[in-house]
Amino acid sequence: MRCEDIRDRLDVIWDGQQPLEVLEHVRQCASCAQYQRDLRLVRAGFHLWKREEPVEPSLGFAERLVRRLSELSKAPSVSDFFERVGRRFVYATLVLTLLVLLALALPSTGPVRGLGAADIQISAQEASLAYSDPIGEAGVQESSDAAPVDAPVPAITNEVK
Amino acid sequence: MENSGAQVAQEIQWIKRAQQGDSEAFGPLVQKHQQRVFSLVYHLVRRRDEVEDLAQEIFIKAFRAVRSYNFQSSFATWLSRIATNHCYDYLRHERASRVSFYWQMGENSQQELEANAESQPEEVLDHEEQTVLKDLVNKLLDRAPEDDRKILVLKELQDYSVEEIAETLKLKPTTVKVRLHRARKRMLEDLRHWREENKGHAL
Numbered sequence: 266m267r268c269e270d271i272r273d274r275l276d277v278i279w280d281g282q283q284p285l286e287v288l289e290h291v292r293q294c295a296s297c298a299q300y301q302r303d304l305r306l307v308r309a310g311f312h313l314w315k316r317e318e319p320v321e322p323s324l325g326f327a328e329r330l331v332r333r334l335s336e337l338s339k340a341p342s343v344s345d346f347f348e349r350v351g352r353r354f355v356y357a358t359l360v361l362t363l364l365v366l367l368a369l370a371l372p373s374t375g376p377v378r379g380l381g382a383a384d385i386q387i388s389a390q391e392a393s394l395a396y397s398d399p400i401g402e403a404g405v406q407e408s409s410d411a412a413p414v415d416a417p418v419p420a421i422t423n424e425v426k
Numbered sequence: 427m428e429n430s431g432a433q434v435a436q437e438i439q440w441i442k443r444a445q446q447g448d449s450e451a452f453g454p455l456v457q458k459h460q461q462r463v464f465s466l467v468y469h470l471v472r473r474r475d476e477v478e479d480l481a482q483e484i485f486i487k488a489f490r491a492v493r494s495y496n497f498q499s500s501f502a503t504w505l506s507r508i509a510t511n512h513c514y515d516y517l518r519h520e521r522a523s524r525v526s527f528y529w530q531m532g533e534n535s536q537q538e539l540e541a542n543a544e545s546q547p548e549e550v551l552d553h554e555e556q557t558v559l560k561d562l563v564n565k566l567l568d569r570a571p572e573d574d575r576k577i578l579v580l581k582e583l584q585d586y587s588v589e590e591i592a593e594t595l596k597l598k599p600t601t602v603k604v605r606l607h608r609a610r611k612r613m614l615e616d617l618r619h620w621r622e623e624n625k626g627h628a629l
Contacts, residue, residue: 309543310563311582320477327456334449
């Protein structure tokens, strides 16, 4: 019989009497003998743990627990509230991120346009222009062909009555 | 028999009321099962001062989850499942000490302890030797893989039947038998390796 088989059988008969052939092998095999001693050591340790004085609940444990439960069920809203709000915040952030990614991923030309860098630059120029020249005169002076057509020319009349 | 039937009916009533959110009805359930939960928690964590706090957390968890209890297994088994999982969540955050008193004994004392462990350990061993032996098993359980630890505690310390273990761990009884056998063997193999590692350290 192999040591492995012997050890299997030693374990199976963890709590009982061992057959003669197992005992014979153990007598001749130092390694299995140590295994058997270890097995007894561990089994004895388990027995000692099992015999330990049990831990008793302190007096009024159940009553205190019920009180705690009713307190908790009266005010469950704090954690629930944060959980709900937290979950909504996560969803909102996800949707927002998705929208931003979509806007950046879309081509900057074509029928469906994303917000390209060029657009941002133009917007910035327009904004600074509007700030320094709120009426739009600078633009009119610079473009020579646009001004005379559209701009209403005030009629200067020297009427003498 | 009639009395036991009435007790079961009463327990079902308490559970149904607790499922409606009635914490008062949960009180008798705690009273009924607290001893079992305390014992299980103690054997799982093996630290007396932690037991009551952990038991309280387990009952609170159970009350919050009581709506999910579907009467398929016994309430005691359902509670044991919650207790086992909760204790392992706790133990995962605890780092166990890797040194055992056993390796600090002289070789002669180790051999004496081995010889004494063959007969009635509680009658032959003195208090110090008992402490050493319990500490050794404690450390071996700490070193064991989580699944082995659960099954060994339920069987060797809590005396659960194979069927009860199967229900608690949601396994088939045949799987429990195989795993129990493997867990014992692995623990002994680990002790052998540990012995090799500590050979030079024995006094």
